[in-house]
Amino acid sequence: MSVTIKDVAKAAGVSVATVSRVLNGNSNVSESATELVNKTIKELRYSPNSLGRNLRKRETKTIMVIQPASVHSLYSEIVAGMQVGAHALGYDVISMTSYSAIEIENRQMNMLFNRTVDGAVLLGTQLTATEINKLGENYNIALCCESIEGANVLTVTVDDEQAAYDAVVALIKKGNKKIALISTNSKAFSSVYREKGYRRALADHNIEVSKDYIYKNTYDLENGAIAAEEFMSLEDKPTAIFAVSDLLAASAIKQATKMGIEVGKDLAILGFDNIAMCEMFIPSISTVSQPCKEMGIFVVEKIINNISNVEKDNKYYKMPHEVILRESTGD
Amino acid sequence: MSVTIKDVAKAAGVSVATVSRVLNGNSNVSESATELVNKTIKELRYSPNSLGRNLRKRETKTIMVIQPASVHSLYSEIVAGMQVGAHALGYDVISMTSYSAIEIENRQMNMLFNRTVDGAVLLGTQLTATEINKLGENYNIALCCESIEGANVLTVTVDDEQAAYDAVVALIKKGNKKIALISTNSKAFSSVYREKGYRRALADHNIEVSKDYIYKNTYDLENGAIAAEEFMSLEDKPTAIFAVSDLLAASAIKQATKMGIEVGKDLAILGFDNIAMCEMFIPSISTVSQPCKEMGIFVVEKIINNISNVEKDNKYYKMPHEVILRESTGD
DNA sequence: GTGAAAGCGCTAACAC
């Protein structure tokens, strides 16, 4: 049913080796043979079976990326960057969503183990540092966006602590002294570091951290609203809120608006990630942007390098962030 | 370097056939042998090479899905549904984004031709009906979300015409008679059908279609704002706007708000797709929802059926839609 | 119940 290299060879009256050679733009094949083979390939609508080829070459030229979520996230931009970087180097990118479920992630990681792909980039993972490190010994993996403490594999993120610091300083510079934080209890280090940055910014400006001004729960949307409600019900209301994600910020904005508070005037809210929605939202959301596309290109170039080289680059790279001020902080 | 079935066989003192048999939970293998092999597999941390297996079995148990976009879309929900349906049937789903670029889509379709995947689900494609039909002869493909006129392959969408009709009728029932339309010039049939539904709804209620009330351009965000600006600058302003996508609706809402118009009160706006942002937006956006998850599950079950059966089901299935009224229509 | 061996489609020595 499916046409193979043998069929092409027979039809063209040459050996499979010759067909393979023209297929791979290889070495010396006479012009006439090349032409003939190409013509036959077209006629027979032949497409080389990549299973055979990959099996033989022991490589697939494919990188897998596992994202924990696919809605309202910055991941798609990173994947877009990865695709650009990968294509430029002759690689393909296939992406999958784990929904932060360990059993799904394991199933997907299996594509790495069974040699369906040459490498995996994890944009957030349920795996522990120990597991990651063990995998790193045998496979090419990289972390992007979300680091793991103790993981000794190629990692690319922004400097979350510094980025949060810069964001909070921006709020302080606008005259805010009462700045609340919406964070998470997640083990994800990005949120841990963002909280650290928040605390350092306050400390550096001699502002005491108030327990009332810190709300921590999950990344779930509603927590932004709950936090905003709590903050704005306080006797001593904050004048600004820093949320460790844009989604939490949006939810907080929505709740504050519902309570009759004019966000951007009575209350400044600043998020993190610069997801696509930020610009569109009413009011548009101030935030910290990560260079997603660049991160994607960078991590894929690095991992492809690791795939082809014996010595692995397991460094931790930090990419530059940017604080973007929009309507939600009155800009 | 990589451990193979041979290594396992040797270590366990059995033949590769036996290892293969326990691997596949196959036929008759003695309990003792099974145990021994499993133990060895664990010890050697063996993972079967899927290239070898797939080559031999001539199947990959993998479905590819190509989405035109990955940001702010309903596609991720469909892919999520596909994954659920696929996993239940022992298949994996890999997804890729074409960014509506034909050369990227072609590159991605190549994974179908070179047998990296067993089938492809296209959520919007740049291919023509002729091309689709030709492909359909040799490969398992399905269209989901976006139909193509004249395409004779498995297709799953909502009834766009009827859905738009229902949406516009909902606006009419709320007392609106001056209803504008934001649509696109795209060849995508969903938007063509949605416009048809709009026209039929007006006609059925003896409302004349006004040329001034129709704005058509691309799906690009800014067109929602441009349309809203034009509409609301008219002498005879519409009281409602139906947009063929939520993104256009959101952009229109943003512009109207900027013009001092209270959306939901002075002006009703209704979108299409029920993307995740709708609920979060201020005001929350009324829309037409597609049963994304169900569509994903359904299409993947159908295409897997096509893969395993000789006779292909190339029918066009229409899934039920739902009009969801929220704040942007004053609900 | 188990093993030997052919072969999936391809590439890359090796020989000429």
Add this chain to the structure above:
DNA sequence: GTGTTAGCGCTTTCAC
């Protein structure tokens, strides 16, 4: 410049 052939890792028929 071209062909022959081994073999990538696996499954499966066919013997036994």
